[in-house]
Amino acid sequence: MALAAAALLPGCAALAPRPVAVEQRLAALPATGLAGLERPVTIRWNDHLIPWIEAETDRDLAFALGLVHGHLRGAQIALLRLVARGRLSEVAGPFATEVDHALRILDFGRAAPEIERRWPAETRAFVESFVAGLNHATLRAGRPPPEFALLGLRPEPYSTADILAIGRLAGTDVNWLLYFSLLGERGRPDFARLWRRTLEAGASATEPAREAEGGGSAALRALLGGLNRAGSNAVAVAARRSATGGALLASDPHLSLNLPNLWLAVGMRSPSFHAVGLMVPGLPILGLGRNPDLAWGGTNMRAAASDLFDVSRLPPAQITERRVTLRRRLWFSTERTVRLTLHGPIVTDAALVPARPGEAIALRWVGHEPTDEITALLRAARARDGAAFRAAFAGFGVSPQNMVWAARDGRIGRLMAATLPARTGFPDADPVLDAADPAATAPWARLLDARDLPYAEDPPEGVLASANERPEPLGGRAPPPLGLFFSDGDRLERLRALLAARERLSVADLMALQRDTLSPKAARLAAALRRRLEGLAEAAPVAAALDGWDGDYRADSRAALAFELLLGRLVPALLAENGRDGAAGRRGPETQWNFLTTFLLRDLDALPPERRAAVLRQAAAEAARELGRFRDWGDVHRQRVAHWLVNLPLIGGAFVQGDAPVGGSRETPMKTSHGLVQGRHVATFGSMARHVSDLSDPDANWVVLYGGQDGWLGSAAFADQVPLWREGRMIRLPLRPETVAAEFPRVTRLLPAAR
Known part of the structure; x- marks a missing residue:
């Protein structure tokens, strides 16, 4: 105990952070002598620390983006890398040993070498420059974020492989949560009935981890469930149904509600890019946003990008084995075994993944294949019409997304961005397939992607909505078998009713739709x-x-x-x-x-x-x-303002800044997820970012985050958007240079190193 207390002493700045003004945070940004920069770059900032970057080259834009990510979210990106690389024990000690073993088996970086080898030159240059900027913020800044001392972290450089591992972590298959839950039920006399009912219900395990599970199992489920893009709503309105005369788009992702938010708002302009939107910290892509010609958002398809295979009967020669070393804070290092087959890693070697005695189950995942999400999303951000946007997603893999778009020409559309096995069906008796059965393994011989899957443009209704629902025919084509477990359809029903309620829909209507709490x-x-x-x-x-x-589910209901x-x-x-x-x-x-x-x-x-x-x-x-x-409902259903360090034992309560009543529920458009209710509880997963764009006006784009832009504890921009979130207000992200200059008045000039 004394050793643990001594280890925490350097982290007092995190436990009791000093207030830091926006001006102080901007002054701390390393802006001169930037060796990775070719030309000067201008970054304009608004009062919420949202950057608007103007660069003369695409490489300089990427460098500036990496610099900004590292400055605003350095600790968060470091944590994401630790998770993606299975290194949590380095900060959590022996308590995270089994979590790390499971993460090493899942191996989010496995496909990185082949992905990098296949990258187009422009993608390679952009990512390498982004990493250079991220490393400059990480290694050349002043003092590191307060969390570093508390967790025993030291700044270390990032690689392009690290970025790909973080991307794969964000692309986790949401089906894993249910698969792993069901593995513990197999062998019970009533499993056949449970599996039949699970298939009929189409249940999807995105709720909080079961309290009955051990700490490690709950932690693994929380990590996989909170960090992947498991939910979301997206709607598009064609110009003929719009009150403004331009097509409209609204999207709101559903992720963990802990702070810092898992999105970062930005604006950018360079020779190839002119866009605003939201980025995942540590990744050089816009996940949703708007350029002058197109706005886009997405929802998780809940498609099965994985299969489980029983490999117990494989000959030993078909199983490779390696030892991995887990370094543990305040404790001795330890080793674990990772076994790999042609059907994927053997996940049941992890103590946190249940299995029947003597059974070895492997996980085959599209995320272990060399798909290229970064190239796809870089191209999507530059698309000028629906056809170019759809073409951008050839080769996009995980996580499978329903991408919804609205264009300046008034049209709207939807496509399936995914790489999936060419299945003809799914097992009706057991989620685990037999690796010795050629019919079970055959679908993986041919992978489908967006070019093979249905899409829709300009539907007769003039509106489109997506909410993780069971796939429907698009453009007159029925999709192939995509998955088993989807959203209940409640949100989709409500979204469609709201879109049908008015002949002409306004921006205000879409903003209200995102805050709707009716089921x-x-x-x-x-x-x-x-x-x-x-x-x-x-x-x-x-x-x-x-x-x-x-x-x-109003808070006062x-x-x-x-x-x-x-x-x-x-x-x-x-x-x-x-x-x-x-x-x-x-x-x-x-x-x-x-x-x-x-x-x-x-x-x-x-x-x-x-x-x-x-x-x-x-x-x-x-x-x-x-x-x-x-x-009333808000008396028990609470939304907490808390740093992710709230999950630490003993001291986690120090990182709670308060909570408040909140409306919504599991499947309301404004999702605030929860399990069975037997008293006061906290919603930890749900709607946590909003984006709306009106294509009639380049400046008509708005975003808001549950939290703030800056991850620095004590920063004035750490949770400053929470009141906006609760009141239904949003922040404008314009595209016109004159509007940007007026609304983003603070200016930082990034200067290259002298040659």
Whole structure:
């Protein structure tokens, strides 16, 4: 304990950070003697520390972007690299040993050498210059971020391979969370039933990790679930349906709600690039944004970019093995084994991935193939029309995305950006395939990409919406089998209803759509439960609260509170009635929204009448007691302002800056995800960035982050956008030079090193 306390002493600046003004943060940016720069670069800043970069060459733009990323998000990028490289033990000590072993097996950097070998010259030059700028900010700045001392980190240079590993981490297959959860259920007598129900529900494991899991399992699930682009909404409106006369686009990604935000807002101009939008810290690409001719956003397809293979019967000669060393802070280093097959790494060698005795299961993932997302997104940012935008995604791999676009010519469209095995179907009995079965391995002999998948342009309705839903035909073509586990469709239903509500849609309409908290299926499920509570005296308080509820999870809704408290008691009881684990707080596939909307009423009505009444009576009585303790939904459903260091044991509470009531739920357009509710809780995953563009005006682009631009603890721009977020306000990101000059008044000049 004394050793741990001594290790924390250098990190006091992180535990009690001093206030730092925007001017101080700008003054700390290394701006002169930049050896990687060819010509001077101008960076204009607004009051929120959003940079607008003007460069005379593309390479200088890339260098400046890397410099800005490193300056604003240095600690965050360092953490992302530690995760991507399986090096968390270097800061967390032996507690992270098994997490690191699992991450080393997943090997996010595995495809990097071949990707780099195949890069077009322009991509290589851009990425190398970005890394040079990132390294200058990392190695040549003054003092490192406060987190470095707390975590025992030292600045170290980045490589292009590191950038690719971070990109692969961001492209994690969301299906892994459910796969790994189900592996622990295989072999149980009721697994066949669970698997059938999982397929019918289409459940997707993006909720928080189960509290019943050990710390390492929960940590791994939290990392994989919080850092990949698992959710999102995106809508496009054609010019003929727009109140402004120009096509409109709105997108809002769903990711971890811890700070710093997992996006960084920027503007940029160079000979090849003229755009504004959001970037993932540490990656040299715009994930969503706008250029003068096109705006774009995306949602996770939830497509299966992976397969599990039983490789237990493979001959030893077909398995390669290597030892990896895990360095552990304040403890001895240790070694672990990583085994690789033609069907991928053996993930069940990780202690955190469950398996039956004697079984070895490998994971084959598109992310281990040499797909090229950076080139695709660099080309997309320069696209001038829908055809060029679609062509840019040839070779894009992970994570599979539904890309939605709106163009200056008034048109809109949607495409599937993915690389996937050419499957003809999915297993109906077990998620694990037999590596010895040629039919199971054959789909990986041919990989499909965006050129092979359906797309849509200019639909008759004049609008498009995407929300991680089960794929539908596009452009008159049905897609091939893409996956098993998708969003429930609740958000899509609500988005389409809002888009159909007006003949002409405005920018204000799209901004309101992003903040909408109504769930149609919640309203229907609540009404059905209300009918079943009729005549049960114990249920009177809950039934009264549910009367007439429209499914709106407003923060001040008492009906939403009553509904969720009832589900929190009823679902575990029904699981127990069916011989499943009904322990309070259990979070797994069977407690997710897809399962509830598919099976809850069916399971309830399947009980004998006397037993059904008893279960309802008990659940409603317990929910009524809880209802008396709280005022409304926002009283229990909270959105926290907290640095990611909140996850540290013992001292994590020091990094919470407060919380506040928040509306929304699992599948509302403004998503604030949660599990079963049995009291006050924090939403840790959901809507965390918003973007809206109006193609009728180059300056009509707005963004806002849950948090702020600057990751420096104590910075005035660390959480300054939270009030904007809560109030529904946004920050304009213009494209016209004169508007940029007026609204981004602070100026930094980057100067090359003297030759």
